[in-house]
Structures are given as structure tokens and as C-alpha cells.
Amino acid sequence: MQNVNWQRTDLVDEAEEVVLHQTKEQKDKLEQASGVQIEDRHVGRVKITDVRVDATGEKGIGKKEGRYITLSIPTLTVDDQDGFQQMEKVLLQNFQQLHETITWSKDAKILIIGLGNRTITPDAIGPYLIDELHSLDEIDDKFVMYAPGVTGQTGYETGEFVAALAERLKPTLIIVVDALATRASERLCKTIQLTDTGIHPGSGVGNQRQEISAQTLGIPVTAIGIPTVVDAPVLIAGAVEMMLRSITTRIAERNKPSAKLSLTSWQPTSEQELDMTPIKPIFGEWVTWSKEERQQLFEETLASAHTQLMVTPKEADYWTERYAKLIASMLMTWAQDLE
Amino acid sequence: MQNVNWQRTDLVDEAEEVVLHQTKEQKDKLEQASGVQIEDRHVGRVKITDVRVDATGEKGIGKKEGRYITLSIPTLTVDDQDGFQQMEKVLLQNFQQLHETITWSKDAKILIIGLGNRTITPDAIGPYLIDELHSLDEIDDKFVMYAPGVTGQTGYETGEFVAALAERLKPTLIIVVDALATRASERLCKTIQLTDTGIHPGSGVGNQRQEISAQTLGIPVTAIGIPTVVDAPVLIAGAVEMMLRSITTRIAERNKPSAKLSLTSWQPTSEQELDMTPIKPIFGEWVTWSKEERQQLFEETLASAHTQLMVTPKEADYWTERYAKLIASMLMTWAQDLE
């Protein structure tokens, strides 16, 4: 039977150290110490986080050396035409820039791999992208495209599959597109991660067989990932965290003069540290635990249930198709400009 | 765009009063006071909860007068052939018994309606059932079968659709099959609810237009429902509850002599009341809140996010197909025996 391994790869900026660069001093310190360079910028509604990790940084934060570009529109909704257009435009710019040093010979090939399990909607962005490209009247001569399915279905490691094709086809570039798991439910389907480090299942735990990267294949590998699921314990710990922070913030604001004017809402607060002492009487010592400690507690609790749960947006089918179309359209525009 | 309304109907035994009949005295009291009769029995691995609600009970617990039979195998897994066979056998017995008073004329028709949205896997049990029946070589002459889709797709209330067909076809029985939302994640895909009260979207909130029932149609309506999703706040509150109860139980057991021998696990404890005082220092006043109060807190917290989340088993596609096949097979056997 087929299985899903949502932890194939993670978003880089969920690495603890990257997430916590909330103040300028922290960021500077992180960059100096760890060989990680972070640049935040905005283009229209799209927030871009551009992270460069060097060899030192790889050891420090456990993320492969290379470049990670995360595009995000926190207010994106499923029928937000303008948002998707902005996202595609900014993705194209960054995609072009990431590959501008490649020289294209006349008969260069680009191997496009849509990863994931077609029968599980939130995991189907990769296969849907390949379907979308297949359905076009004219496909680019350079493109060679497969949606290999998952190891549990095919009986073969996906990394081996890509290696087999790469060896014979000798493409100039490999593009892998995949759904990702995220640790932050508010990012679900609102973020695209672009990286030149490939796909490292199990986050660099060293399972070289499954890795799809320039290091293992000798060919540049660009990965495009969209977070579409959260694991249940992650969701729960995140919601508890969000709830505790919101209450703390509210209590803090009550004492400010502005409180009388404000319509305080349950908006996710920034990730900066908060003194949660005021809510200890209600929520106990627990508030002083880290989010990760609470998550571990929920993992243990839920492990006793017989069914593994996943959390996904209610309109997962729409998001999945939208992103498949967005990426297909971006790739077609990009390829036409190469010639 | 299509939308999903997972709250179309609920499991009867999640009505507060029914859930809490944990001791014999409570059960007796509930039955006496509220016009609700509850019978628990086991057939093999299947736990059967047979609930009869009369007019008084309807007012008391807000569930329609009628019968609700809930079949459950708490240890069911997705490749548990034996479990599914037992489930089908017990479903057939109860289905037969529920309809044994119906007289079948020679040209009687049975209208089978598979509710739900085909494009959202955990909502697709109804449409998949109809597909499954269509794919059979021989279908029963009595069966008339449709998967109408959801109102957001068709532009027409599903209740109206069924009423239109019922008026012209004049079937002897209407069977509606649907995916349900549950309040207990441990029930997901492990429970079948059978009821002669039909489908009451919004749990009897009085939206008569959508109701599919003997009362509105003048024809017996049997509903078969499978819980396949949990709403995110429900999951979170449930997990918090489970965590708090487990810790309390552990602490209580620590003082028993048996503790040294036991391999205490995070198993869901029974729903009986627990004195949570011992964990107050860690979790604060919060432990004395009800599960519902905590759930409301999470609903408010999550409402600020732009994306609505659903929680579903990782193998939702398998469960959905299995149940579609199970119900198709049960219906075919049942219909053959009618002749």
C-alpha cells in the first residue's frame, strides 16, 4: 500500500535559528556566527526571504549549503487572482535570477519531476503540474516531464528513479516540484520555497539514497515546494502557542492607554519573546515550556490513537490545482525566454 | 466555487447527554428523564450502540425522534480485512432489521443518494459508493442511484433534488449515504452510523429546505454516515483534553501499588469524571474548564487565520474507498435477499 512521507523536506526558515531572527541584532548575530545570510524584502504583496547558507551554516542549522528563497503572501486566499498573479511574477523573477548563470546548449534538456502521491489531494501538486504541462498544446522542446508516484506505489526509491533518468538523459537542469509539510499552519498554501539545494528527505538525516541534489547527481537541481499540510501535533502545539500569546498580549494591552480605542483581535502576534507571567494563574507552569516541548507532549498523546492524522485546508483541491497552474505557467514563460 | 459543509449532520452519541452515560446510574437517569433508550452490545469486535429517541427525547437532546445505531471498531485499521468483514456483516444485520417491516411490491424502487463532494477525498464516500454500484456487472432492478454533488456545484439544494426525484419516482425507501464530521478524532473512519431519521443538516436547526427525512418527504429515509473529518478546533480541544486526562490518570496511578508493574501508556482513558486537582500547578485553572469551553477558545484563536482547516486520516483515500465498497456490497446482499 502507498504511504505518505510528509517530512520529505522542510521549509528552511522554520529552522529554529532562522525563525528567531526577529530583531536586527539577533539577525546580525545569527549571520555572523552561523554562516547564514538572510535578506528580507517585499515586492508588492509578496514577502521574500532570501537565505544563503554556507558550509559553516550547514553545520549550524542543519540545512544544506545553498540558497533558499521563500515567497509568501500571508493574506492570500483561494480566489485571490491578484495575489496569484503577483506570486507568479515574483516567482518567475527569482527563478530566472537563480538560473541566469546556466549556459543552454542547443539541445539542452530540462528534467521536470512532479513528486507526490496523486491520490492524496494535498500531496498532488507535483503530479498535477505534470498533468497541466501535458495538457498544453505546445510544450517546450527542452522539457522532459514525469510524475513518478511514491515509492510505496512504484516499488522504487524516487531518488533512484531520478538518478536513472539523469544518467541517461544528461539534462542541463533538474526541477523537482513537491508539496511540503510546514510547522506553521498559517503558512499553508500561502508560501512557495525555491532552493538550489534539491530535495533532502528527512532533512539531511543522511539518507543519500533518496536525496535528489546536485551533490548526488552532478547536475543542478532546483526544488520548488509548497507547504500544504501540517501534522496534527504541530497544529495543536501551534494553536496552543497562538492562544497563549494572544491572551498574554491582550492582558498587556489592557494596561495601555490605547486599549480603549483598539479592537483587539486574535491576530497571530509576532514571534518575539513575550513575558507570559500574567497568564500563569490560568494556564500554570505550562506557559513557560517551549512550543517544542508542548508539541512533543501532544505527539506522545496522539501516538496512542490508531490513525495518523493530517491537517490541510478545506479547499485543498483548489489550492493544489492553482499552484500546479501557477508553476506550469511560470515554467513555460521562463523556458520561452531562454531561447 | 464549491464549498463544504461538514456539519451536515452529527453522530447521535456525541450529544452531550448520550456521551456522558458512563455509569449505569447515569444511563438509567438519562433514559428516564429524557425519552432516550440506550442499548450497548457487542458482536465480535463491533461495539453497537442502539439509541431510541422519542418525542420527549427529541426536545431533551436536540436529536430527531427515531433510531440511531452506531457500529464501531475502535481498533480498526485501514488494511484490517477481518475488521471490515465484521463491520459489513453487522451492518447488514442491523440494516435488515431496520427495514424488516417494509412490504416490497413487485416494482418497488429504492432511491440511493450518495451525498458529498467528489473532489474532496474525505467527503467523497457518497459519490464513490455510486461509482462502485455503477461498476457492478449486474445492478439490482430496484435501485435508482445518483450522486448529485453539493449545492455550491449544482446551484440547487440537495434536499430539493431528492424531493424532486422522490415525488416522481415514488420510491418505497430512500437511502442516503454521507461522510460526517465527528467531535472525537479517535472515531474517524472507525464508526458507521445508521439511522431512520434521515439527514438533518445543521443538526435540526430547522432548515427544512435541506432536510431529507420521512417527515419532509413522506417516504422512509435511512441514512448511513461515516465520520471522516474533524474540525481543527475540535481536534485541538480533544487533544488537550486527552493530554490533561492522561497526565491526571498517571499521577493518580503513581500512588497505587500496581504502578510499579504497569506500563502506563497514553491510551485514551474512559470518559468518566476525573479529579484534575493534582495537575493544576502545571496547567493552572484551565484544567477546571469544560472541554467545550476550551474548544471555543481555540475556535476564536483560529478564526483569525485566513484558511479553514480540516483534519482527516493520512490514508483518507483508502478509508473512503473501503467504506464505499463495504456499503455497496452490503446493499447488494441485502437487496438480493429481499426477493
Next chain:
Amino acid sequence: MQNVNWQRTDLVDEAEEVVLHQTKEQKDKLEQASGVQIEDRHVGRVKITDVRVDATGEKGIGKKEGRYITLSIPTLTVDDQDGFQQMEKVLLQNFQQLHETITWSKDAKILIIGLGNRTITPDAIGPYLIDELHSLDEIDDKFVMYAPGVTGQTGYETGEFVAALAERLKPTLIIVVDALATRASERLCKTIQLTDTGIHPGSGVGNQRQEISAQTLGIPVTAIGIPTVVDAPVLIAGAVEMMLRSITTRIAERNKPSAKLSLTSWQPTSEQELDMTPIKPIFGEWVTWSKEERQQLFEETLASAHTQLMVTPKEADYWTERYAKLIASMLMTWAQDLE
């Protein structure tokens, strides 16, 4: 098991008398005698045949009283963007004109029925149209849309299904979309027929139960049909006819002075009568038979085989999706203009 009944309806201008109005005199005679009015016109590449049949004509040619508008682009190919755009534009004009006398109340409903069997590609235009409309972000408030499947699947006559919905919904207009069989393989997927006479399965043989028409339902019914299949004996007889005519024409042209200059090809010749005497030595008495007599011979011959065959374009899937999109787009534009 599901079955296909490709003879649900025919193209009107394949009625013997209509086909043969090749000369002006013939046309005049046909119109006078039979209560059939025919108007041919062109808009860009689209050939429009506009046929009006009155009560006398209905008896004469066995086609229901009413209007039949046939749009045709003989040179249409599957990736002919310009052709499809012209087709859609002309279809919209004729569709608007056909319905301009209808008064639309504020809460008027339009029932759109996509007929056909989704699992058989060339029969799936109706179901695909409904899918296409469902996938749109905004659907028109007036639209109520179903793809009921075929009787062999659902256990219920499609005509009854539509009648049931029409009775309860009381729509202002019913639109049925269906794949058709044609007698001329060169028309396959290059023709749209629009008629206000509804759907008459078995071509008016009097099976009132299946008929979907203003006469049976008391509501205007507009049918949009696309020929996507030819029966095998029809194809064979047509090919034999085409071959015999081509050879006859070639032989005739050999004696003209122009023959030396011409690149005579196997182009389908016009349907005017030809003296086939010159080819009798090669093809025998057979050449004097009518196309219909030859077709009957092939029907008898092929009837001995155990498998029924259908003939369809190699790219049937593409044509089917294109027409589904074309009709969806036309209907959306038309509906927006109503308001």
C-alpha cells in the same frame, strides 16, 4: 452494466430530403412540398444551415416541428484556435437569437443537463460541460446543473430524471447538451447542432418516456449536440460511396482538357448525382445501388461479429474537452448578458 445508445438523436440535415437539396430547384421543391424551410449562410469560416420544419414537414421528413441550426467548419482541426473562436462566436449569436423572446423573471432558473456516459470519452461532452461549469469560480445564479449519467448506470430513464427536476424547479428554460451520432464521418467533431425541439431518442419513434422536449415538459427545451461517433457500417458505406464517387469523378475529368493541369485529389466530391456507368466494369452492378442499400449490406455482415464497434476521431479526448469548454464559455457569456 452501462450501455451506450448513440442513436439518441440525429443531425437534422442528415434527413434524406434535407441532404439532397443540392440544387436550387431541388431546394425550392423540397421547401414547397414538405413544409421545410432551409436557409444556408456563412459567417466567416462557419457554414450555417438554418432549417425550419412545420407540422407538414414533420410528417414529411420525420423530424419534429421546430428549428434546427447547424454550424459547421469543415476544415476545423483540434488545435485550430481561430476555428473554435469563430464557432463559439457564431454559436453565441444563434443561441441568443433563439432565446430572445424569453422573458426572464428575477429568480428565473435555467436547468442545464449534460447527457452521456462519462466513462466513454466520445460520449462525455455533456458530463465534461458540467465539470467545466462546476470548476468556474463564479457560476451564474440562474444555473442549475446536472450530469445524470445514463439509464444503464442510474437505473432511471434520463427523460424521467429531467421531468422530475423540471416539475419541482420550474425552470424558465432547459438546456440539454449531448454527443450525437452522425452518418457522415467528415462531420465528426466539426459540427454543432442547435435546436428548440429537444432530445428525441430513437428519432421520434414515439418513445415518449425518454423524450425531453417542450411538448412533454411544458418548458422550452434547447438541445446542443455535437456529432462525435459514427457507427461502423455507416463509416464503411460512406467510405465505399466516397471511393466510388472519387473514381468516377477522376475518370470523368480525365477526358477534360483541364485534366492535364489539375492535381486531382481524393477530395470528397459534392453530393450531386453522378453517372457511375464508367466504373461498372471494375465495381459491377453494385455501383448502381444506393448508399443506404450498401450500408444495410454491411450492417448484416458485421452483425455476425460479437463486438459492436464505434468509430471516433483519434483525438476524441481533445475534441470532447474543447467542445465542453466552448459551450461552457458560450453559456456564461450568454447568461451574463441576460441581466
Next chain:
Amino acid sequence: MQNVNWQRTDLVDEAEEVVLHQTKEQKDKLEQASGVQIEDRHVGRVKITDVRVDATGEKGIGKKEGRYITLSIPTLTVDDQDGFQQMEKVLLQNFQQLHETITWSKDAKILIIGLGNRTITPDAIGPYLIDELHSLDEIDDKFVMYAPGVTGQTGYETGEFVAALAERLKPTLIIVVDALATRASERLCKTIQLTDTGIHPGSGVGNQRQEISAQTLGIPVTAIGIPTVVDAPVLIAGAVEMMLRSITTRIAERNKPSAKLSLTSWQPTSEQELDMTPIKPIFGEWVTWSKEERQQLFEETLASAHTQLMVTPKEADYWTERYAKLIASMLMTWAQDLE
């Protein structure tokens, strides 16, 4: 856009010389002269034609050296459970026998490739087989399975795809499953061809790039093929041939005393030579042409139409799914017995 190349391979016994071995003398002569050994046998309802071609034979009949086993049930219908069971049983026996010399190491892999275009039903047997194998609860450890799609979709030769995987995976055996074109419409979906010569697109025309065979890959390749389509000119010429033969036979029988008793039908007559002189007056010189000459005439005639046609059984979707299941089931049984 994707295209279909139905002429990927042909049934061996449609090679002219093989088809015509109708009398014992002819057969002996064919075998002697051409290095082709033919053995006909029956198992139950299944007719088996077992053809061995050696190097001499390869030159003589233009079919690769090797073995071709054709299983056929001329009376098979789509809901003929008994027929399909017999077919599967006999296929298994022959499949086992064909591979009994292979030695299976402990970690041997078998590469199963389902060829064809998933979106064109009669071409989808290969992809459906892979789906069927994926949906099984337990797949065999030895199986590695892909449905690569067609070159027009993927941008890569299917032969190259298989070569790439074979090089890296180093399987002990490659099994390719494909839909075939046939020259005889009465064979459609009633025949399975098994061969150890692999897939030779264009029937050995020398396009080595696309060939999937032991010769090109250095690994045994077994091909399982099911004829599901006929080209239109082939159908027409076949039907004309069948018609001419039937009439000739009838006329011949009219003079026999038995004629008064017989219910002469339009059954396909055997392929032995017939003296068609009696029907010359009706059908002319044409009757003396060969079937191939007539077919060429129809090819030229139909080439003028803009749409390429294919002929396929009306229930192509059923046949396709049945054969996918039959082959999946046979492969599972076979693999289990290997251990």
C-alpha cells in the same frame, strides 16, 4: 499535444504468411521454407497459436526472431466471467512456461512498464494495469512499476525511459504491457499476445531508439499485448472482404443439397481461398483484388478527410479495465509462485 501511434507493434499471426497457413500443406511449406514453426492447440475455449521464428524466419516474414504465443477466445464477450477466467488461467500457464528458465536471485527485480496514453481509453490498458497493481494491499517486493505515458506527453522516447531504468535497476526481467492495433476487427479485445521479442514500434522498421527488447537492453523483455483498435481503412477493407466472401459462400452453398436445411448466416468464413467468379457480375473486377489492394484504396480515399479515425469496441472502457485486472491478477499469482 499528445499523439497516438497505434502501429507500435502488430500481432505476429497477422503477418501475411502466418495468416495464410490454412491447410496442412501450406503450413508445412511455410515452416520449411521460412524458419517459422507454428503450433495450434486448444485449452478449453482458448485457442493458442504458438509461433517460433528463427533467424531465417525473421528475414522471411519481417518478424523478430523469438516466440509469439497468441491466446484467443473468438466468442468472448465483455461480461463473460468464464471466458476471462479461462483466459487468465491459460495466460498464466504460458507465462510461467515462457520464464521457467530464469533463475531468480534473492533480491531480483522485475520492471513492469504499462505503455500507452491514459487519456485515450482503448490505449490505456498499460496505465490501468499499473493503477490496478498500485491499488493492491500487498505488492510483490520484486515489482518495480511505471506507466511512463507517451512520448508526445513526456518529451522523451519511451524506449529511452525504459533503458534508463533498466541500466540503473538492473532487473532480471522486463515486462511491457501495451494495447495493440489489429488488422482483424473480429479479434478486438478477444486476443492476448505474449512474446519474448519485446516491443518493436513500427514493426521492425529499424527505429532502434524506440525498441524495447533483450537485444537493445541486454535483459529479457516479455511483451503482453491486447488488440483494442483497428484503423478505419483496415476495418473497411476487412468488412468488404468479409461481405464478398460471405456472399460467395452463400452462392456456392445454394447449389448443395444441404442448402435447404441450412440456416446460412453471415458468419465470418474461414480464410481459405475462395473462387469469387460467381459474384463478379455484381461486384466487378474488384473481387479479384487482394484485401491489401482494397485497403490501400480506402487509405487514399480517407486520407483526404481532416480527421484521423479509430475503430474500437463500444464498451472499450470495460474491456480495458477487465484486461488490466486480468493481467494484474495473473502477474501476482505468477510472482507468488516464484518464491
